[in-house]
Amino acid sequence: MREFIYYSETARTSGNFKDLMRAGRMDIVCHVVIASFFLSNKMRDDVRLHLVFNGPPDAPKHLELVSTPEMSEFISKKDVAGLIKRMLYKYKKGQKRQVFPGCFIEKKSFSKVVKELSDQGKKIFLLDEKGDDIRQTDITNGVFVIGDHEGLPKKKKKELKTLAQMVSLGNEIYFASQSVVILNNELDRRLQ
Numbered sequence: 001m002r003e004f005i006y007y008s009e010t011a012r013t014s015g016n017f018k019d020l021m022r023a024g025r026m027d028i029v030c031h032v033v034i035a036s037f038f039l040s041n042k043m044r045d046d047v048r049l050h051l052v053f054n055g056p057p058d059a060p061k062h063l064e065l066v067s068t069p070e071m072s073e074f075i076s077k078k079d080v081a082g083l084i085k086r087m088l089y090k091y092k093k094g095q096k097r098q099v100f101p102g103c104f105i106e107k108k109s110f111s112k113v114v115k116e117l118s119d120q121g122k123k124i125f126l127l128d129e130k131g132d133d134i135r136q137t138d139i140t141n142g143v144f145v146i147g148d149h150e151g152l153p154k155k156k157k158k159e160l161k162t163l164a165q166m167v168s169l170g171n172e173i174y175f176a177s178q179s180v181v182i183l184n185n186e187l188d189r190r191l192q
């Protein structure tokens with residue numbers, strides 16, 4: 001399983017939005033989901049994506065999407081926003097709720113999500129252009145943290161200081177979704 005965490009400081013934490021750009025840049029979230037799961041001719045069957053939203057009105061929310069054989073039945077590239085909306089609507093206080101096969105929602109903070117994965121023995125990598133070159137890094141058993149359009153907030157970076165290694169995809173600054181595409185390609189090439 002390849003595993004990513006996308007943190008959005010602004011994405012809305014309720015499903016009552018129409019305009020994706022005004023829902024705390026939910027458009028970027030959709031691009032990240034597409035870049036994580038979709039290939040030209042099929043869906044990836046080995047992805048676990050954690051979306052952590054910190055926007056209003058009920059932050060934080062942790063949405064977890066895991067590749068399942070049934071996935072193509074309920075996730076369409078044309079309506080990723082609809083899926084996110086439905087997940088947010090179906091949230092139930094005090095529960096980690098499975099909304100569709102492999103799609104879970106709960107109230108959990110970014111720090112807690114990262115800490116739990118680190119406690120499971122996963123290696124946490126923070127994607128940052130100032131980090132170590134990913135091509136020279138052993139990324140086995142890695143979980144990759146990607147920031148939103150503003151980058152990961154300083155406070156969150158600080159929380160990761162002792163837990164994560166910073167890795168770079170090169171000197172250019174990419175969109176979050178482009179970073180996922182490059183990362184997926186790097187993982188594909190190493191697994192081939």
Ligand SMILES: C[S@@+](CC[C@H](N)C(=O)[O-])C[C@H]1O[C@@H](n2cnc3c(N)ncnc32)[C@H](O)[C@@H]1O
Pocket residue numbers: 126127128129130145146147148149150151152167168169170171172173174175176179
């Ligand atoms: C649009 S970028 C953030 C831009 C923001 N203004 C900044 O300077 O951090 C979104 C995310 O993509 C990842 N990213 C972009 N370019 C990268 C690179 N060259 N190496 C590693 N990660 C990168 C980082 O995780 C970043 O937080």
